[in-house]
Amino acid sequence: MTVPGDGAERSSTIVSAGEALVDLVPVEQRPAGTSGATGGALTPLAPRLGGGPYNVAVGLGRLEVPTAMLTRLSTDAFGDALLERLADSHVHTDLVQRGEEPTTLAVVTLDEAGHARYSFHVEGTADRLVADPGEPPMAALAVGTLSLLLEPGASMYTGLARRAAAAGTFVSLDPNIRPALVGDAAAVRDRLDAIAAVAGLVKLSDEDAAWWGREPEDLLAAGAGAVVVTRGAEGLRAFTTTGVVEVPADTSRPVVDTIGAGDSVHAALLAHLHDHDRLGRAAVTAMTGDDWRAALEFAARVAGWTCSRAGAEPPTRAELAHPAEQ
Template structure:
């Protein structure tokens, strides 16, 4: 399927409560986030046609989450609303800027998403991952949607982005991830995800994944394909404030780059040469570097990357 269409991003939208200072019991500031939500915002800011599939609360956080999607140019046609509360994630930042999370998810709106039926006819790709593939009943909804999308020729992209503290049935979650990875054109994961999952890039390629991109923090990115590996270093041109949303920025940047190059297609991606992968990974590293230079998950706009845009507020 051609990438001349939209990217649908399915998954949770939540509020990160981020410390304003690196000290115990520092005041917390709300920052809008959630892995899939960050991917959608990142794609929108990179001017890739994007639709968000999620369920938002009708509380003030849900209103703010919806407004930020709109401000980022993300289509809201598949956004559901409900009176349930918004998911909250309390963030702790260590001395290196790395983030740890404590989640409050019981009865939250995003895990109660219902099946949207057929995706829009011009859908080129579906991206899924993170809490939305762990927390039922929504996890089964997204997994089934990914299966149906792949069967219809839609490019599927997976980022497991595991939050181990929320996994109560590891075997079931691993089986769900295995099933999606087997039909995915792209799997993006961190070193930590791979260790928890117990799957190597070679395992995922053998099971059916088209390409596997692994993020390695300060050591950069590496893609594994059936033709070999290509690696690029991290972008260190900007000081790190925190790493919130860094992996999500890699995911959105990869999808945006592949969309622009008409490569959101398993056959086209399989033909991408090492130089093409270096371009894609380099762009992703640059976008992630921008995100890490600001507090919270604030991916850059296309205008910022091009050097002529006003910084995001």
């Protein structure tokens, strides 16, 4: 396919680059007003496969967009399961590296509204030791989350994103900041600034923007093609060079939890851009308000589906097309 905005022939694949991990999620939610443990008994936890970039890859694959995952997986049972789910979701795995280091674990707690909070076990884990893949052919590169916080992988992913952008590849950034894992905050902000300045799309939450200290207008002025802000139940807002577009959250399905909601928005936005031949900075900056409204409504719908199921389980294209049959 031709990547809009640069005229070069490239692979149509979107590469999602970053961590793949296991979320340990409560089996059942405690009643409102109670803590996670009652009478000394701990809430049972079940393993669910996740990680921001991993969820984006799975989301794109299920939306039938050509997708590859760049990461390093453990050779343990969790790593095997992560690899198998990628294949089952139609994600190419030729860029996946393997190592004997353990899999990163994230312990999840849910409040009474189903909102997730995380604590991480990341020391010496496989995904942060990913090696530079060189220059893989791709139409777009999506980066973010823990992979931009933890060295040595963080520097590799930052360098890859900047090289990709310099070569005319569309770059998308989702900071998805986990403050508990931030060591040198100034270094992390500098890393995010460097990627955002060359990114065609920056997707972030209200919380990300507050921690980063960057308003959407600041990111646009620094060079980002467009900025999409997720605002939970208040919906989505796109900041572009021509104005601001806002859509409400999709409330057509009941919320089970919000795990992977932001990742589903990121995947859906990339899928929409892919479907409409807009995976390029020039194409994104040329989008009209109606174009952005359609993209945001699609992203809100996909996120609504994900929130209606336990864990990060984004919908397939068939589910979106035939919701009454699901």
